Amino acid sequence: METFQRLESEVRGYCRSWPVVFDKALGSHVYDENGKPYLDFFAGAGSLNYGHNDPELKSKLIDYLTDDKIVHSLDAYSASKREFLKTFEEIILKPRGLDYKVQFPGPAGNNAVEAALKLARKITGRQTIINFTNGFHGMTLGALAVTGNSMKRGGAGVPLDHVATMPFDNYLDGQTPDFLWLRTLLEDSGSGLDAPAAVIVETIQGEGGINTASAEWLRGLADLCKEYGILLIADDIQMGCGRTGNFFSFEEAGIVPDIVTLSKSISGYGLPMALTLFKREHDVWGPGEHNGTFRGFNPAMVTGAETLRRFWSDDSFAEATKAKGELIAGRLQEIAAEHPETGAHVRGRGMARGLAFEQEGLADSVSAEAFERGLLLETSGPEDEVIKLLPPLTATEEELITGLDIIADSARAAVKQSQAS
C-alpha cells in the first residue's frame, strides 16, 4: 500500500474507504490479494451490471484477442463495430421504435456528454444548457459545467458557464408545482434566461443521492422541451443498460429523448466504451468535427454485442431486475423502519436503490461497517447521506439477501455507535 501512497496522486478516492488491494473478481464478488472475498454492491459505480468477468463474455473476449482481431481502429470500419451496430439496432433500437444514429464519442462517459452538449448547441445555435440540482455528468470542462457538486466544480479553476440550473423532481418543498420556475422563465421575455439549447437530465441521480424522477415528471419535462423547442438529453450513463429494469431508464416514462448518452455497462465487461445516440434528423455533425483516440476500442464492442444478445433478446432480464429491485426495496424499508430516529428512508427504482439518513455521518458509518463485514457499498448525495446500492443485476437472490442482511447489521452497529458517542 505504501507504493500507492508514494506514487499515486492524492486525488485517489475509493481506496481510502476500502484499504485493501483487490486482485480477482467473479460474478458478484471481488477478492483482495489475500483471497478474502467481498460482496460487491457497488459494481464499478454501475459499470458492472452483469457482474465481474462473466464467463461467456470472457470467452468471447479471449477468442477475439486470441484470433488477433483488430483491437484499436479509431473510427475506421471494423467487423466488430458493424456487428455491434447491427446488434444494437436489432435488439435495442428497433423493438423500441427508436430511430437513433450512433456516435462513438470516446471511451468515457464524459466524452458522450461532451459530444451531446456540442451537438445540442450546434443544432440549435444556442448556448445555454438547463441542468438539474445534484446532477452529475462528468469531470471534463463541458460536463463539469452541468454537474452540481460544488467540490468537483471548484476543481475546474475557471468559471463554469452557459448553464442554468433547475430544481430536480421533488427538490423543493413538495408543494411547488413541477416546472413552475422553468416554465415561468421560458414564458417571460424579461426573465433573463437565454433561450436554452437543451435540457440534460438523469432519470435517477446516482451520484446526487439516488434522487428519482417520477415518470410523470419526466413526461412533463419532455412536453415542456417540445413546447419550447428545447432538446432533451437523457444522460443514461449510470442508470441505463438495465439498471432500472428496462434497457433505457426512461422507457418507463414513455418518453423519447432527442439525445441519449450511454457508457459504464454498455460493454458489459467493464471495458471503456461510450455512445451518444440521437434522432436521425439531429445528425448534423461534420466528418471529424468531434474525434478521439479510443473511440474505436473493438474488444468492448465485441463484449457489448454479446451482452445485448445474452441479456436483452427478450424481457426476462428486465423483469428479473425489477423483481430483485422490489426485494431490495422491501428489505431496505424494513431497515429504515428499524431506525426511525435516524430519518432513514428508501429511494430509487429497479436495482438502483438508496437508503438515505437524515442523521449526519450515519451513511458513511454504515458503509464502513459493511466493508468490515465484507460488503462493498458506496455513499452518495451532497453530504454523503445516502448508502447507494448498485449490485450487479446478475446477483442472485441469495447474494442480495446476504448483502441486505449485512446492511441491516451494519445499520444497527452504526446507529448504536452513534448513540454511544
Next chain:
Amino acid sequence: METFQRLESEVRGYCRSWPVVFDKALGSHVYDENGKPYLDFFAGAGSLNYGHNDPELKSKLIDYLTDDKIVHSLDAYSASKREFLKTFEEIILKPRGLDYKVQFPGPAGNNAVEAALKLARKITGRQTIINFTNGFHGMTLGALAVTGNSMKRGGAGVPLDHVATMPFDNYLDGQTPDFLWLRTLLEDSGSGLDAPAAVIVETIQGEGGINTASAEWLRGLADLCKEYGILLIADDIQMGCGRTGNFFSFEEAGIVPDIVTLSKSISGYGLPMALTLFKREHDVWGPGEHNGTFRGFNPAMVTGAETLRRFWSDDSFAEATKAKGELIAGRLQEIAAEHPETGAHVRGRGMARGLAFEQEGLADSVSAEAFERGLLLETSGPEDEVIKLLPPLTATEEELITGLDIIADSARAAVKQSQAS
C-alpha cells in the same frame, strides 16, 4: 458498409479515406475482412507504437483475463495497478531522475489534459493557459479550448476562453526571435495578458502537421516558465512512449516539465489508458476532486507494465527508433528532392515524420494513392498538407522500406496526376 451509413453518425472520419472493413491486425499490418493486408504507417494515431497485438503482451493480457483478475476497479487499489506504478517508477521515473506522482485521470488523452489544466489552475489560482498555434489536445471543452483547429473549435458551440495562443517554434518568418512576443507580453503590465497558470506544449505537433520544436526552443520555453512562475505542461500523448526515440519526447531537450500527459501507447496494446504526471510538490488535489469511471482499467495496466519491462529496461529500443527515424528521414528527403516543384520538405524527429507539400491537395492524393497500394497513411496540418508517418516503432527495416517505396510511388503518381489535370 451500408450498416455504418445507416447507423453511425456522420461524424465518422477515417473510414471515409479507407473504405474497407478491417478485421485482423498483427505487428505492422492490418487486414480487411477479405484478408487483404495493409501496411500500417498510422499505428492508431500513435496508440500502437509497439504494433498490433504483440504476442507477448497478448499472452499477458489473456492470462490476466483467464485468471479472472479484476478488470474494472475505479480508483480502488489493485494488484495490477501497484505493479504498474512500481514498474513505471523503476523503469521510467527513477532512471530519469523524475520525482513525479501519477494520476489516473480517465481512459482518454483528453482526460489527462483536462486534469492537467485543472491542476495547473488550482496550483496557481490563475486561469489563463498559454497554448500554441496548431496545438492539438483533445475534444472535451477544456482540452478543445487549447486546441487550434478552427473546424474542431467551431464544434464547441460556446466560446473557448481562458487561453492565450502563442507562435510555436518556427511559426513566423524565421526571423522573429523565439518568445519575443510572449516575453514582451509577460514583462509589460499593460499588455493585456492576464498572468498565466501554465503553458501547454507538444514537442512535435502531430495533428498540427509534424511541426517540430527544437531542443533549444523547448529549453527557452522552460526557462521562460521558470522565470515567470508559469507551470510547464508537456502534452506527450502522441509524441511520448518512445515515438521520438526516448520515452518522453522532451528528454532530448533536457527539460523537466511540471506536468506531463501520457495516453495512446501507454498501455502498449491499444487499450484505453491515460496518465497525468506532475512534480511531487504539485500534488494539491483533494481526494475525489477529479474522478471518472474508467480510470482503473486494469488490463491496460497489465500490458502497460509489461511494455515497459520489454521495451524500456535499457536504451536499445530508443536507439533503434532513432536509427529507423534517420532511415525514414533520409528516404523522405529523396522523395522530396524528386519533386522540388511541389515545395515538398521533410519534418519531424525519431519515428514521427512528415512530408509536407506546398502544393495544395497533394498530400491527400499521395495518401489516397498509398492506400491503393496497401499503405495506411494519415495527413495532418491545418490544410491537410502533410503526410504523416507514424509507423509502429517495432516495424522492421524491410517494412519501413516497403512503406517508403510505396510513398515514393504514390508521390510520383499523385504529382503526375496533378500535372495532368
Next chain:
Amino acid sequence: METFQRLESEVRGYCRSWPVVFDKALGSHVYDENGKPYLDFFAGAGSLNYGHNDPELKSKLIDYLTDDKIVHSLDAYSASKREFLKTFEEIILKPRGLDYKVQFPGPAGNNAVEAALKLARKITGRQTIINFTNGFHGMTLGALAVTGNSMKRGGAGVPLDHVATMPFDNYLDGQTPDFLWLRTLLEDSGSGLDAPAAVIVETIQGEGGINTASAEWLRGLADLCKEYGILLIADDIQMGCGRTGNFFSFEEAGIVPDIVTLSKSISGYGLPMALTLFKREHDVWGPGEHNGTFRGFNPAMVTGAETLRRFWSDDSFAEATKAKGELIAGRLQEIAAEHPETGAHVRGRGMARGLAFEQEGLADSVSAEAFERGLLLETSGPEDEVIKLLPPLTATEEELITGLDIIADSARAAVKQSQAS
C-alpha cells in the same frame, strides 16, 4: 424630423412614440418647438424627480458657470465635490445612521452598477452575482449580464455570464414561499450554485413593470444575505432619490444594503451623475482601480448638493410624496375598476406607480392615447403591458389629477377601440 432619420441611428426609441421635437421644459411640463405643452408623467425615466429646470437649482447652476468655477475635474479635489460630500453626509447619511463611503464611478447609472459588481467580486473573491427576474441595471456588459430583458441581452453579442437569476417577489404563483429556491440552493453543496459574491436588487422594478418588493421580502433577502455571507447591492438608480417617498427606497424595509447605486435624479437637474455607496469596511478599492473621464462633473454636484438642502432637510418632502402616491394609487384603482375585463391592476409604491393590463397591447394604446391628449407616459414590463407613472415628485395635486384624468380618458378610448377591432 428628417434630420433624425437621416443621421441618427435606428437604435433611437422614445422618439418613435412621441414624434415631436421638444424644445423647452419647466416644472411638470415639456414643450415642443411649436410651443405645445405636454404634461410629463415620465420625468426622464426618473431623472427629473424635482421637475424640469427648477428655478432655484437653475440659479445655482448658472451662478456656478458664470463664476468660472471648475466644470470638469476628473477625481481631483474640488470645492464643489467637498460641498456635495459634506451635504450628502449631513442630510442623507448621518440622519439615517449610514456609515457609507462614496465613489464617483462615472456619469451614468451603468457606471455605478459596474463599480458595484466589481467591488462585490473583489471583496468576496467570488464571481457569481444573483439577480432577479425582470431586473434592469444597464447596458454595459457587466450591468447587462444582470439585466433580464431578452432583447437587450441579445444585443450583447457574447454570452452574459457569472449570474444566477432568482424569482423576484411575487414572481411565481403566489404560493411558493419566498426564497425557497434560493435558500435551498445555498444550503445544498450539490446544487450547482457557485458561492455568490452578491445579490443585486431593485426594491421596485421600474423597467420590469413596476414590480414591487414588499418590505418583508426585502428583509428576508437581507437576512438571507447576512446568513450566507453574500453582499446585498440595492440598485436605487430609478427608485432612490425620493421616488417612493423616503430618500432611499429601501428605508421603509429597514434594511441596510452593503452597496447602493444612485444616479438619475441625484443631481436634481437631469445632469449626468452617479454614485456608488458602500459600507466603510468594504472600501477595498486600490487608487485608480476603477476610473472614468466624467466622474468629476462639478455642476452636477452643485445642483445635487442644493437639491439635498432644499428637499431633504426634513421629512416634509417625503411625506408629501407618499401622500401624492396615495392619490395616484386611488385614482388608478378607479380606472382599473372601470375596465375589469382588461385585467387591469395597480402596482407600485410612492410616486412609482403602474397600471398593468392583462389584455395584450392595451398599455401601448393607452400610452398613445395619452400622448394625443398631451400626456407623456411610458410603458414597461416584459410585454410593455404596464403604463408606468413617474411624475415629478414636485408635481402639484392639480397636475396629478389632470394627468390621471387624461389616463382615465385614454384608457376608455383604448378599451373602446380594442373592442371595436
Next chain:
Amino acid sequence: METFQRLESEVRGYCRSWPVVFDKALGSHVYDENGKPYLDFFAGAGSLNYGHNDPELKSKLIDYLTDDKIVHSLDAYSASKREFLKTFEEIILKPRGLDYKVQFPGPAGNNAVEAALKLARKITGRQTIINFTNGFHGMTLGALAVTGNSMKRGGAGVPLDHVATMPFDNYLDGQTPDFLWLRTLLEDSGSGLDAPAAVIVETIQGEGGINTASAEWLRGLADLCKEYGILLIADDIQMGCGRTGNFFSFEEAGIVPDIVTLSKSISGYGLPMALTLFKREHDVWGPGEHNGTFRGFNPAMVTGAETLRRFWSDDSFAEATKAKGELIAGRLQEIAAEHPETGAHVRGRGMARGLAFEQEGLADSVSAEAFERGLLLETSGPEDEVIKLLPPLTATEEELITGLDIIADSARAAVKQSQAS
C-alpha cells in the same frame, strides 16, 4: 481635505498627485481655492481641448439654461439634438466624405465603446475582438476586456473574454514586420484564433504611454481588416476632436473606420457626452436595443454644436494645432537631449505628446516637480514612465513655452535628485 478622506472611496486617484482643492478654471489655467493658478497640461485627460470655460461656449450654455430649454430628454427628439446633428453633418462628416450614422450611446466614453463592440458583434455574428497591447478603452466590463492595463483588468473580478491581443505599432523589436503575427493567425485555420468581429484601435495610445501608430501601420491595419472581413473600430475618444490636428486622428492616415467612438472633448466644455459613429450600412440596431438615461443631455449638444462651428468651420484650427505640436515636440527633444543618461525620448503627434524615460520612477518625479512649479501634468504608460502632455489646443504659444520651461526645470530637478539618492 479631511472631508475627502472621510467620505470618498480609496479609489480616488488624481487627487493623490495634486493635493489641493480646485475651485475655478479659465482657459489654460485652473485655480485652487486659495486662488493659486496652475497651468493645465492635462486638460481633463483630453476632455478640455478647447480649454476651461471658453467664454463663447459658456455664453451659449448659460443662454440655453436661462431660456429653460430642455436639459434631459433621453432619446426623444429635441431641437438642440437636431441642431447638433446637422452641424456635425455639415462641418465634420460632409467635408470628409463620411457617410456615418450617429448613435448617442450614453454620456461616457465607455458607453460609446460598449455600443461599438455590441454593434460589431451583431453585424458579424462573431465574438472575438482584436485589441492592442497597452490599449485603453474604459472600465465597464466590455470595454475593460479590450483594455491592457493589468491593475485595471484585475478589478473586473471575472475573466475578461472574447478578446485576442495583438502587438501595437512598434511594440516588438522594431524588426518584426507589421501584422506578421496577426496575418499569420488569420491565414492559418489551425491557429486557434476564432474569426474576429472587429479590431479596436487608438491611433495614439494615451493611457498606454503616447504610443503612436504610424499612418502606414494604420493603413496596413485597415487593409488587413478589409481583406479578412473584420470591422475596424477607431477609438478616438482621447485622440479625436482635434487633439492630433485634424478632427479625427485617423484622417492623416487616409483610412475610414467602420465604427468610430468619440467622447471627452465632443461637447467642447467638459460636459458628459459620447458618440458612436458607423457607416450607414452598419446601422443594424433595433429600436431600444441599447439605451441609457443620459444619452440625451442637451446642454452638451448645444456647446458641442457651437464648438464645431467655432473651431472646425475651416482648417485653421487644425493647422494651428499641428504647428503648436511641432513647437512642443521640438522643446521636448531638447529636454530629452539634456538627459541622455535617462533614456529620455519624445513620442506623439499633434498636441498629444509624451516624454518617456527609461529610468524608472523619473516620470513621476518630473510630474511632481512640475506640480510644485504650478504645472499639471499626468504620467502614463504601463510603468508610468511617460510624462503626458495634453495641453488645451487653445493654449497660446506663451503658455506652451511657459509649461515646457517648467518641464525642463522639473526634469533637471528630478534627474539631480535621482542622482543624489
